[in-house]
Amino acid sequence: MDGERKIKWARDHMPVMEEIRSEMSEKKTLKGQTVGMALHVEPKTAVLVETLRDAGAEVYITGCNPLSTQDDVSKALDNQKGITSYAKKGVTRKEYYKAIDNVIDKKPDITVDDGGDLVFRIHRERPELIKDIQGGTEETTTGVHRLRAMDNEKQLKYPVIAVNDTPMKRHFDNIHGTGESTISAITATTNIQISGKQAVVAGYGYCGRGVAQKLDGLGARVTITETDPNKALEAVMDGFEVEKMNKAIQKADILITTTGNRDVVRKEHLEKINDGALLANSGHFNVEIDIEAAEEIAVETNNAREGVIEYKLKDGRKFYIIAEGRLVNLAAPQGLGHPIEVMDLSFAIQALSIQHIHENQNLKPKVHNVPTEIDRKVAKNKLKTMNIEIDQLTDKQKQYLESWDTGT
Protein backbone atom coordinates (compact mmCIF):
# COMPACT_ATOMS: atom_id res chain seq x y z
CA MET A 1 0.00 0.00 0.00
CA ASP A 2 1.20 3.51 -0.83
CA GLY A 3 0.80 4.93 2.68
CA GLU A 4 2.99 2.20 4.15
CA ARG A 5 5.63 2.64 1.45
CA LYS A 6 5.68 6.40 2.06
CA ILE A 7 6.14 5.86 5.81
CA LYS A 8 8.96 3.38 5.19
CA TRP A 9 10.70 5.86 2.87
CA ALA A 10 10.51 8.54 5.57
CA ARG A 11 11.65 6.11 8.30
CA ASP A 12 14.64 5.04 6.19
CA HIS A 13 15.75 8.70 6.00
CA MET A 14 15.25 9.62 9.66
CA PRO A 15 18.35 8.22 11.40
CA VAL A 16 18.06 10.46 14.46
CA MET A 17 14.50 9.27 15.07
CA GLU A 18 15.60 5.68 14.51
CA GLU A 19 18.05 5.93 17.39
CA ILE A 20 15.50 7.60 19.65
CA ARG A 21 12.91 5.01 18.73
CA SER A 22 15.22 2.18 19.69
CA GLU A 23 16.05 3.82 23.05
CA MET A 24 12.44 4.64 23.89
CA SER A 25 11.03 1.32 22.77
CA GLU A 26 13.65 -0.69 24.64
CA LYS A 27 12.80 1.08 27.91
CA LYS A 28 9.09 1.48 27.08
CA THR A 29 9.33 5.01 28.43
CA LEU A 30 5.68 5.85 27.64
CA LYS A 31 4.16 2.57 28.81
CA GLY A 32 0.42 2.86 29.41
CA GLN A 33 0.22 6.54 28.39
CA THR A 34 -2.41 7.97 26.07
CA VAL A 35 -1.03 10.55 23.66
CA GLY A 36 -3.46 12.80 21.73
CA MET A 37 -2.04 14.54 18.68
CA ALA A 38 -3.09 17.14 16.10
CA LEU A 39 -0.32 17.36 13.52
CA HIS A 40 0.00 17.31 9.73
CA VAL A 41 -0.73 13.64 9.04
CA GLU A 42 1.89 12.64 6.48
CA PRO A 43 4.81 10.18 6.43
CA LYS A 44 7.30 11.95 8.75
CA THR A 45 4.60 12.53 11.33
CA ALA A 46 3.75 8.84 11.01
CA VAL A 47 7.32 8.00 12.07
CA LEU A 48 6.86 10.11 15.22
CA VAL A 49 3.53 8.41 15.93
CA GLU A 50 5.07 4.95 15.53
CA THR A 51 7.94 5.94 17.83
CA LEU A 52 5.55 6.95 20.61
CA ARG A 53 3.54 3.78 20.12
CA ASP A 54 6.71 1.67 20.22
CA ALA A 55 7.60 3.42 23.49
CA GLY A 56 4.40 1.95 24.94
CA ALA A 57 1.83 4.71 24.32
CA GLU A 58 -1.65 4.40 22.83
CA VAL A 59 -1.77 7.16 20.20
CA TYR A 60 -4.80 9.03 18.82
CA ILE A 61 -4.11 11.49 16.03
CA THR A 62 -5.92 13.92 13.76
CA GLY A 63 -4.84 16.69 11.39
CA CYS A 64 -3.93 20.29 12.25
CA ASN A 65 -4.95 21.70 8.87
CA PRO A 66 -7.99 20.78 6.76
CA LEU A 67 -5.88 20.25 3.62
CA SER A 68 -2.57 18.75 4.77
CA THR A 69 -3.53 15.14 5.51
CA GLN A 70 -2.33 12.40 3.17
CA ASP A 71 -5.25 9.96 3.30
CA ASP A 72 -3.20 6.86 2.47
CA VAL A 73 -0.81 7.63 5.32
CA SER A 74 -3.68 8.28 7.71
CA LYS A 75 -5.16 4.91 6.75
CA ALA A 76 -1.84 3.10 7.08
CA LEU A 77 -1.47 4.53 10.59
CA ASP A 78 -5.02 3.66 11.55
CA ASN A 79 -4.39 0.04 10.51
CA GLN A 80 -1.59 -0.29 13.04
CA LYS A 81 -1.99 -1.66 16.54
CA GLY A 82 -1.97 1.03 19.22
CA ILE A 83 -2.70 3.87 16.77
CA THR A 84 -5.99 5.48 15.74
CA SER A 85 -6.06 8.21 13.09
CA TYR A 86 -9.12 10.41 12.52
CA ALA A 87 -7.39 12.59 9.93
CA LYS A 88 -8.86 13.16 6.47
CA LYS A 89 -7.94 15.53 3.68
CA GLY A 90 -10.39 18.22 2.60
CA VAL A 91 -12.59 18.31 5.69
CA THR A 92 -15.08 21.05 6.52
CA ARG A 93 -14.56 23.16 9.65
CA LYS A 94 -17.20 21.08 11.43
CA GLU A 95 -15.54 17.78 10.48
CA TYR A 96 -12.15 19.17 11.47
CA TYR A 97 -13.31 19.98 15.01
CA LYS A 98 -15.24 16.71 15.27
CA ALA A 99 -11.94 14.86 14.69
CA ILE A 100 -10.20 17.08 17.28
CA ASP A 101 -13.01 16.16 19.71
CA ASN A 102 -12.56 12.46 18.93
CA VAL A 103 -8.95 12.73 20.09
CA ILE A 104 -9.93 14.69 23.21
CA ASP A 105 -12.61 12.09 24.05
CA LYS A 106 -9.78 9.57 24.54
CA LYS A 107 -8.66 11.63 27.57
CA PRO A 108 -5.01 12.06 26.60
CA ASP A 109 -2.34 12.14 29.31
CA ILE A 110 -0.18 14.19 26.95
CA THR A 111 -1.22 16.44 24.05
CA VAL A 112 0.88 17.20 20.96
CA ASP A 113 -0.20 20.23 18.95
CA ASP A 114 0.76 22.15 15.84
CA GLY A 115 -1.12 25.43 16.17
CA GLY A 116 -2.67 24.78 19.57
CA ASP A 117 -6.10 23.41 18.64
CA LEU A 118 -6.07 20.57 21.20
CA VAL A 119 -4.89 22.75 24.10
CA PHE A 120 -7.35 25.53 23.36
CA ARG A 121 -10.30 23.21 22.78
CA ILE A 122 -9.56 21.33 26.03
CA HIS A 123 -9.32 24.58 28.01
CA ARG A 124 -12.50 25.98 26.48
CA GLU A 125 -14.75 22.94 26.10
CA ARG A 126 -13.40 20.16 28.32
CA PRO A 127 -11.71 21.80 31.36
CA GLU A 128 -12.66 18.82 33.55
CA LEU A 129 -9.96 16.79 31.75
CA ILE A 130 -7.13 19.17 32.68
CA LYS A 131 -6.44 17.74 36.14
CA ASP A 132 -5.34 14.42 34.63
CA ILE A 133 -3.21 15.87 31.81
CA GLN A 134 0.54 15.67 32.44
CA GLY A 135 1.39 18.25 29.80
CA GLY A 136 1.69 19.02 26.12
CA THR A 137 4.06 20.06 23.37
CA GLU A 138 3.63 22.73 20.69
CA GLU A 139 5.27 22.48 17.29
CA THR A 140 4.91 25.92 15.72
CA THR A 141 5.48 29.66 16.25
CA THR A 142 1.87 30.81 16.21
CA GLY A 143 0.84 28.00 18.58
CA VAL A 144 3.53 29.16 21.01
CA HIS A 145 2.35 32.79 20.66
CA ARG A 146 -1.17 31.73 21.56
CA LEU A 147 0.07 29.70 24.54
CA ARG A 148 2.20 32.58 25.83
CA ALA A 149 -0.83 34.87 25.57
CA MET A 150 -2.81 32.36 27.66
CA ASP A 151 0.09 32.02 30.09
CA ASN A 152 0.34 35.82 30.52
CA GLU A 153 -3.32 35.93 31.45
CA LYS A 154 -2.83 32.96 33.84
CA GLN A 155 -5.22 30.92 31.71
CA LEU A 156 -2.85 28.07 30.85
CA LYS A 157 -3.69 25.24 33.21
CA TYR A 158 -1.17 22.57 32.24
CA PRO A 159 2.52 22.66 31.24
CA VAL A 160 3.37 22.88 27.56
CA ILE A 161 6.85 22.62 26.04
CA ALA A 162 7.53 25.12 23.24
CA VAL A 163 9.23 22.76 20.80
CA ASN A 164 9.20 25.51 18.17
CA ASP A 165 11.44 27.83 20.15
CA THR A 166 14.43 25.55 20.60
CA PRO A 167 17.42 26.15 18.27
CA MET A 168 17.39 22.60 16.86
CA LYS A 169 13.83 23.24 15.68
CA ARG A 170 13.60 26.75 14.44
CA HIS A 171 17.09 27.16 13.00
CA PHE A 172 16.47 24.21 10.70
CA ASP A 173 12.72 23.62 10.38
CA ASN A 174 11.53 27.22 10.16
CA ILE A 175 14.44 28.50 8.08
CA HIS A 176 15.58 25.66 5.82
CA GLY A 177 12.45 23.48 5.96
CA THR A 178 10.05 26.30 5.13
CA GLY A 179 12.47 27.76 2.59
CA GLU A 180 12.85 24.58 0.56
CA SER A 181 9.37 23.11 0.91
CA THR A 182 7.52 26.36 0.17
CA ILE A 183 9.32 26.84 -3.10
CA SER A 184 9.14 23.21 -4.17
CA ALA A 185 5.38 23.14 -3.43
CA ILE A 186 4.82 26.29 -5.50
CA THR A 187 6.90 25.18 -8.46
CA ALA A 188 5.50 21.64 -8.47
CA THR A 189 1.91 22.93 -8.26
CA THR A 190 2.28 25.64 -10.93
CA ASN A 191 5.25 24.50 -13.04
CA ILE A 192 6.36 28.17 -13.00
CA GLN A 193 10.04 29.15 -12.97
CA ILE A 194 11.58 31.08 -10.05
CA SER A 195 14.75 32.31 -11.75
CA GLY A 196 14.43 35.82 -13.17
CA LYS A 197 11.22 36.54 -11.28
CA GLN A 198 10.47 39.39 -8.90
CA ALA A 199 9.51 37.77 -5.61
CA VAL A 200 8.03 39.46 -2.55
CA VAL A 201 8.25 37.83 0.88
CA ALA A 202 6.09 39.23 3.67
CA GLY A 203 7.84 38.80 7.02
CA TYR A 204 11.58 38.38 7.65
CA GLY A 205 11.39 36.14 10.70
CA TYR A 206 12.74 32.58 10.68
CA CYS A 207 10.45 31.37 7.89
CA GLY A 208 10.64 34.52 5.79
CA ARG A 209 14.43 34.53 5.96
CA GLY A 210 14.52 30.92 4.76
CA VAL A 211 12.12 31.53 1.90
CA ALA A 212 13.95 34.72 0.83
CA GLN A 213 17.38 33.03 0.90
CA LYS A 214 16.25 30.08 -1.21
CA LEU A 215 14.44 32.33 -3.72
CA ASP A 216 17.59 34.41 -3.99
CA GLY A 217 19.64 31.25 -4.51
CA LEU A 218 17.37 30.25 -7.39
CA GLY A 219 17.88 33.56 -9.16
CA ALA A 220 14.82 35.58 -8.17
CA ARG A 221 15.00 39.26 -7.18
CA VAL A 222 13.62 39.40 -3.66
CA THR A 223 11.83 42.23 -1.88
CA ILE A 224 10.84 41.97 1.78
CA THR A 225 7.94 43.60 3.59
CA GLU A 226 8.11 43.89 7.39
CA THR A 227 6.51 45.69 10.32
CA ASP A 228 9.41 45.22 12.75
CA PRO A 229 12.22 47.76 12.22
CA ASN A 230 14.95 45.37 13.46
CA LYS A 231 13.88 42.60 11.08
CA ALA A 232 13.54 45.08 8.21
CA LEU A 233 17.09 46.26 8.83
CA GLU A 234 18.36 42.68 8.98
CA ALA A 235 16.79 42.10 5.57
CA VAL A 236 18.45 45.23 4.17
CA MET A 237 21.85 44.20 5.58
CA ASP A 238 21.38 40.70 4.13
CA GLY A 239 21.11 42.37 0.74
CA PHE A 240 17.36 42.42 0.16
CA GLU A 241 15.21 45.34 -0.89
CA VAL A 242 12.62 46.36 1.72
CA GLU A 243 9.38 48.09 0.79
CA LYS A 244 5.82 48.57 1.96
CA MET A 245 3.34 46.01 0.68
CA ASN A 246 1.45 48.72 -1.19
CA LYS A 247 4.48 49.29 -3.40
CA ALA A 248 5.97 45.80 -3.49
CA ILE A 249 2.79 44.14 -4.70
CA GLN A 250 2.75 46.30 -7.83
CA LYS A 251 5.79 44.48 -9.19
CA ALA A 252 5.41 41.02 -7.62
CA ASP A 253 5.47 37.98 -9.89
CA ILE A 254 5.41 35.71 -6.84
CA LEU A 255 4.29 36.85 -3.38
CA ILE A 256 4.66 34.63 -0.30
CA THR A 257 3.42 35.49 3.20
CA THR A 258 5.26 34.08 6.23
CA THR A 259 4.15 36.32 9.09
CA GLY A 260 1.72 34.37 11.32
CA ASN A 261 -0.42 37.52 11.15
CA ARG A 262 -3.75 38.30 9.51
CA ASP A 263 -4.64 40.62 6.59
CA VAL A 264 -1.06 40.96 5.41
CA VAL A 265 -2.31 41.14 1.81
CA ARG A 266 -5.65 42.92 1.86
CA LYS A 267 -8.06 44.67 -0.52
CA GLU A 268 -6.08 47.92 -0.83
CA HIS A 269 -3.03 45.85 -1.85
CA LEU A 270 -4.85 43.44 -4.16
CA GLU A 271 -6.31 46.38 -6.07
CA LYS A 272 -2.74 47.38 -7.03
CA ILE A 273 -1.50 43.87 -7.84
CA ASN A 274 0.87 43.16 -10.71
CA ASP A 275 -0.88 41.38 -13.56
CA GLY A 276 -0.31 37.60 -13.36
CA ALA A 277 1.03 37.53 -9.79
CA LEU A 278 1.07 34.19 -7.95
CA LEU A 279 0.15 34.40 -4.25
CA ALA A 280 0.85 31.81 -1.57
CA ASN A 281 0.92 31.65 2.20
CA SER A 282 3.50 29.69 4.18
CA GLY A 283 2.74 31.20 7.58
CA HIS A 284 -0.30 30.15 9.50
CA PHE A 285 -3.96 29.32 8.86
CA ASN A 286 -5.66 30.99 5.89
CA VAL A 287 -5.85 34.57 7.09
CA GLU A 288 -2.60 36.12 5.85
CA ILE A 289 -4.06 36.72 2.38
CA ASP A 290 -7.56 38.19 2.59
CA ILE A 291 -9.40 35.69 0.38
CA GLU A 292 -12.76 37.40 0.91
CA ALA A 293 -11.32 40.64 -0.43
CA ALA A 294 -9.95 38.77 -3.46
CA GLU A 295 -13.41 37.35 -4.13
CA GLU A 296 -15.00 40.77 -3.64
CA ILE A 297 -12.84 42.59 -6.17
CA ALA A 298 -12.79 39.79 -8.76
CA VAL A 299 -15.31 39.93 -11.60
CA GLU A 300 -14.62 36.27 -12.36
CA THR A 301 -12.86 33.36 -10.66
CA ASN A 302 -11.66 30.17 -12.31
CA ASN A 303 -10.09 26.92 -11.25
CA ALA A 304 -6.91 27.57 -13.25
CA ARG A 305 -5.30 24.23 -12.39
CA GLU A 306 -5.42 21.86 -9.44
CA GLY A 307 -4.85 23.90 -6.29
CA VAL A 308 -4.74 27.25 -8.12
CA ILE A 309 -7.62 29.76 -8.32
CA GLU A 310 -7.48 32.58 -10.86
CA TYR A 311 -9.04 35.94 -9.93
CA LYS A 312 -9.87 38.30 -12.83
CA LEU A 313 -10.24 42.02 -12.16
CA LYS A 314 -12.48 44.35 -14.13
CA ASP A 315 -9.56 46.05 -15.88
CA GLY A 316 -8.41 42.66 -17.21
CA ARG A 317 -5.57 42.03 -14.75
CA LYS A 318 -5.53 38.65 -13.05
CA PHE A 319 -3.80 37.03 -10.13
CA TYR A 320 -3.66 33.51 -8.69
CA ILE A 321 -3.95 32.15 -5.16
CA ILE A 322 -2.45 28.73 -4.43
CA ALA A 323 -4.00 26.24 -1.97
CA GLU A 324 -6.79 28.60 -0.86
CA GLY A 325 -4.21 30.71 0.98
CA ARG A 326 -3.49 27.85 3.38
CA LEU A 327 -0.01 26.65 4.31
CA VAL A 328 1.28 26.11 0.78
CA ASN A 329 4.07 23.65 1.58
CA LEU A 330 1.56 21.16 2.99
CA ALA A 331 -1.84 22.18 1.63
CA ALA A 332 -0.95 22.54 -2.07
CA PRO A 333 -1.64 19.44 -4.19
CA GLN A 334 2.11 18.90 -4.57
CA GLY A 335 2.99 20.04 -1.06
CA LEU A 336 5.03 17.32 0.60
CA GLY A 337 5.89 19.40 3.67
CA HIS A 338 9.40 19.92 4.96
CA PRO A 339 12.20 17.67 3.76
CA ILE A 340 12.46 14.42 5.72
CA GLU A 341 15.88 15.27 7.22
CA VAL A 342 14.47 18.48 8.71
CA MET A 343 11.51 16.73 10.33
CA ASP A 344 13.95 14.10 11.66
CA LEU A 345 15.28 16.89 13.90
CA SER A 346 11.94 18.52 14.79
CA PHE A 347 10.32 15.22 15.66
CA ALA A 348 13.34 14.00 17.61
CA ILE A 349 12.84 17.09 19.78
CA GLN A 350 9.12 16.28 19.96
CA ALA A 351 9.66 12.64 21.02
CA LEU A 352 12.18 13.56 23.72
CA SER A 353 10.03 16.45 24.98
CA ILE A 354 7.00 14.17 25.26
CA GLN A 355 9.10 11.69 27.21
CA HIS A 356 10.39 14.56 29.39
CA ILE A 357 6.84 15.58 30.29
CA HIS A 358 5.98 12.05 31.35
CA GLU A 359 9.15 11.69 33.40
CA ASN A 360 8.75 15.11 35.09
CA GLN A 361 5.19 15.33 36.25
CA ASN A 362 5.91 18.23 38.58
CA LEU A 363 6.26 20.79 35.78
CA LYS A 364 4.36 24.02 36.49
CA PRO A 365 1.37 24.91 34.30
CA LYS A 366 3.14 27.36 31.99
CA VAL A 367 5.07 27.45 28.73
CA HIS A 368 8.42 25.65 29.17
CA ASN A 369 11.52 25.74 27.01
CA VAL A 370 12.88 22.48 25.62
CA PRO A 371 15.60 21.40 28.11
CA THR A 372 19.07 22.22 26.74
CA GLU A 373 20.19 18.56 27.16
CA ILE A 374 17.48 17.50 24.70
CA ASP A 375 18.49 20.13 22.16
CA ARG A 376 22.17 19.16 22.38
CA LYS A 377 21.46 15.44 22.28
CA VAL A 378 19.62 15.86 18.98
CA ALA A 379 22.43 18.02 17.56
CA LYS A 380 25.04 15.44 18.59
CA ASN A 381 23.05 12.54 17.18
CA LYS A 382 22.55 14.34 13.88
CA LEU A 383 26.27 15.10 13.54
CA LYS A 384 27.02 11.46 14.32
CA THR A 385 24.68 10.29 11.56
CA MET A 386 26.53 12.61 9.17
CA ASN A 387 29.95 11.29 10.27
CA ILE A 388 30.97 14.79 11.32
CA GLU A 389 33.34 15.16 14.25
CA ILE A 390 33.91 18.41 16.09
CA ASP A 391 36.63 19.65 18.42
CA GLN A 392 36.33 19.39 22.21
CA LEU A 393 37.19 22.22 24.57
CA THR A 394 40.41 21.54 26.48
CA ASP A 395 40.37 22.01 30.28
CA LYS A 396 42.40 25.19 29.85
CA GLN A 397 39.91 26.53 27.29
CA LYS A 398 36.96 25.77 29.55
CA GLN A 399 38.68 27.52 32.40
CA TYR A 400 39.50 30.51 30.18
CA LEU A 401 35.90 30.83 28.99
CA GLU A 402 34.58 30.67 32.53
CA SER A 403 37.04 33.13 34.09
CA TRP A 404 36.84 36.92 34.29
CA ASP A 405 40.32 37.83 35.47
CA THR A 406 42.40 37.19 32.32
CA GLY A 407 42.32 40.47 30.38
CA THR A 408 44.74 41.91 27.80
Ligand SMILES: NC(=O)c1ccc[n+]([C@@H]2O[C@H](COP(=O)([O-])OP(=O)(O)OC[C@H]3O[C@@H](n4cnc5c(N)ncnc54)[C@H](O)[C@@H]3O)[C@@H](O)[C@H]2O)c1
Ligand atom coordinates in the same frame (compact mmCIF):
# COMPACT_ATOMS: atom_id res chain seq x y z
N1 LIG B 1 5.12 26.63 6.44
C1 LIG B 1 5.60 25.97 7.47
O1 LIG B 1 5.80 24.75 7.42
C2 LIG B 1 5.94 26.70 8.71
C3 LIG B 1 7.06 26.31 9.47
C4 LIG B 1 7.33 26.98 10.66
C5 LIG B 1 6.50 28.02 11.06
N2 LIG B 1 5.40 28.35 10.31
C6 LIG B 1 4.49 29.46 10.67
O2 LIG B 1 4.99 30.61 9.97
C7 LIG B 1 4.72 31.81 10.70
C8 LIG B 1 6.03 32.56 10.93
O3 LIG B 1 6.89 31.81 11.76
P1 LIG B 1 8.34 32.37 12.16
O4 LIG B 1 8.95 31.33 13.01
O5 LIG B 1 9.03 32.86 10.95
O6 LIG B 1 7.89 33.62 13.06
P2 LIG B 1 8.70 34.95 13.35
O7 LIG B 1 8.02 35.60 14.49
O8 LIG B 1 10.15 34.65 13.43
O9 LIG B 1 8.48 35.83 12.01
C9 LIG B 1 7.31 36.47 11.64
C10 LIG B 1 7.71 37.84 11.06
O10 LIG B 1 6.58 38.43 10.42
C11 LIG B 1 6.62 39.83 10.68
N3 LIG B 1 5.29 40.41 10.49
C12 LIG B 1 4.22 40.37 11.32
N4 LIG B 1 3.17 41.01 10.76
C13 LIG B 1 3.60 41.45 9.56
C14 LIG B 1 2.97 42.16 8.49
N5 LIG B 1 1.71 42.59 8.58
N6 LIG B 1 3.70 42.44 7.38
C15 LIG B 1 5.00 42.03 7.28
N7 LIG B 1 5.64 41.35 8.24
C16 LIG B 1 4.93 41.06 9.36
C17 LIG B 1 7.13 39.91 12.11
O11 LIG B 1 7.65 41.21 12.39
C18 LIG B 1 8.19 38.82 12.14
O12 LIG B 1 9.48 39.31 11.81
C19 LIG B 1 4.05 31.33 11.99
O13 LIG B 1 2.66 31.41 11.83
C20 LIG B 1 4.45 29.86 12.11
O14 LIG B 1 3.55 29.15 12.89
C21 LIG B 1 5.13 27.74 9.14
Ligand SMILES: N[C@@H](CCSC[C@H]1O[C@@H](n2cnc3c(=O)[nH]cnc32)[C@H](O)[C@@H]1O)C(=O)O
Ligand atom coordinates in the same frame (compact mmCIF):
# COMPACT_ATOMS: atom_id res chain seq x y z
N1 LIG C 1 -1.58 24.13 11.88
C1 LIG C 1 -1.29 25.46 11.37
C2 LIG C 1 0.09 25.83 11.77
C3 LIG C 1 1.19 26.04 10.81
S1 LIG C 1 2.03 24.56 10.59
C4 LIG C 1 3.67 24.92 10.64
C5 LIG C 1 4.40 23.74 11.21
O1 LIG C 1 4.28 22.61 10.37
C6 LIG C 1 5.38 21.77 10.60
N2 LIG C 1 5.65 21.03 9.38
C7 LIG C 1 6.18 21.49 8.22
N3 LIG C 1 6.31 20.50 7.33
C8 LIG C 1 5.86 19.38 7.95
C9 LIG C 1 5.75 18.02 7.53
O2 LIG C 1 6.09 17.66 6.41
N4 LIG C 1 5.23 17.17 8.43
C10 LIG C 1 4.82 17.54 9.68
N5 LIG C 1 4.91 18.80 10.10
C11 LIG C 1 5.43 19.72 9.24
C12 LIG C 1 6.54 22.67 10.96
O3 LIG C 1 7.30 22.08 11.99
C13 LIG C 1 5.88 24.00 11.34
O4 LIG C 1 6.24 24.42 12.62
C14 LIG C 1 -1.64 25.53 9.91
O5 LIG C 1 -1.73 24.48 9.28
O6 LIG C 1 -1.88 26.62 9.38
